[in-house]
Amino acid sequence: MKKMNFLYVLSFLFLFIGCSPKQAKKEISNSKYCANELSLLSVSDSLKKIKIDYSLEEEPLLNSIAKKIDTELCLKTIHFGVILANEDVANMYVQRECDKNIVSCYNRGTETYILLNKNGHLLMKDGVITIDSVKYWMRKNFSSKDDDHYKRVSIRWDTKTPKDSIEKTFTNVMNGYLLTYEDLSQQLFSKKVCDLETSQVNILKKKLPFKLRLQFGEQFLTPPPPPIDVIEE
Template identity: 60%
Template sequence: MKKAKFLYLFLLSIFFFIGCSPKQTKIKTSNSKYCANELSLLSISDSLKKITIDYSLEEKPLLSSIEEKVGENVCGELVSFGLILKNEDVIKIQYQKICDDGIIFCGRKPWKAKILLNEHGLLLIDYELSSIDSVKHWLHQNLMNGKGVKFKETSIQWQTETPKDSIEKTFANIMDGYLLKYEDLSQQLFLKKICDLETSQINILKEKLSFKLQLELEELIIIPPPPPIQQE
């Protein structure tokens, strides 16, 4: 009788643990509006450094700060790290320092969706004036076309005087834009929402569209000032 009672309690404890474990997973991601699958598409592996950066630093001090926190000399190397946003979401960033090798690149890079922010918080995306709130819709519509991936990566650059809130808002819109496109792919391929996919299916989405967000610091930003107010 005692053995049967012990076995019953043992099995009950196992079922209790199994039933509670998914809830524990949800608690870990409850601080973010994104589900675990969405975060896995945009975030980084545990092996990479997660850092914060001071958006108000000028180019050289900012670069030195990134190198110090990441622990790598980024000259000529493509370095990846996780940028911790104010809301504690972590977004995967790539950076490659332009070294003094005498090579100068002129012209547009058609495979890159380039986002520029000036000191007024005005934004250009692919050299077209846009609002920050429209970035997610632009990426959703333009990242891919009928032939496949149109923009293999997205880059972001700002000026020292650019408001911090504008920068963080732009990061959030970039994340949302990619997720809108991932949601399209998820429905097309699996007839499921991203949050309902298996790990193997998430990996297929990554193969179809890789999330690559590159930080650019050293190119000249030329964004037109706001249009003058017309007097009636």
């Protein structure tokens, strides 16, 4: 009887281990992104994935993030994943200045700013656009062949900004990077991102790393109300 029980457990473990790769493939197939796109947007397994309260003021929000990822944020660049309502995970980073007497310098020359007001109106660079237009703005301004083209995005919102507007903006930033990667992929390899080899995906990562920063410590400018100029595809 004991021998039969042992064989039953062994068979169960073999079945479980054998199904794990299939389960991983199933998770990819259920995603709206292909495996290469997921790799470009990836949140490393070593990073904490958390949910955040968008209604918190700056200091409480930073303290909440530090507590959830169990990491001191002061004068560091800290990466983590933010779990969205649709179960997607947005890869982000934050830089916190804790000592007001220390002057820290970050290169913002290739970074574009997104600001959301309490009504969900979005200001990007120097104009108000719709949230759905963010990805097209990025494709136009991130795909430039000039060395000084935009490469990073920072985002900040009002404590009363609707959660769905914030998360929709995160998604559009992710899709903006993907549109840019498609252009780069065609330029470099004459192939779609989803058809690239792993080594080619790594080249795209190196050429344009996905970088989305939570913007803190800088003056918040309130985007004006519509009318708005919509950037079309």
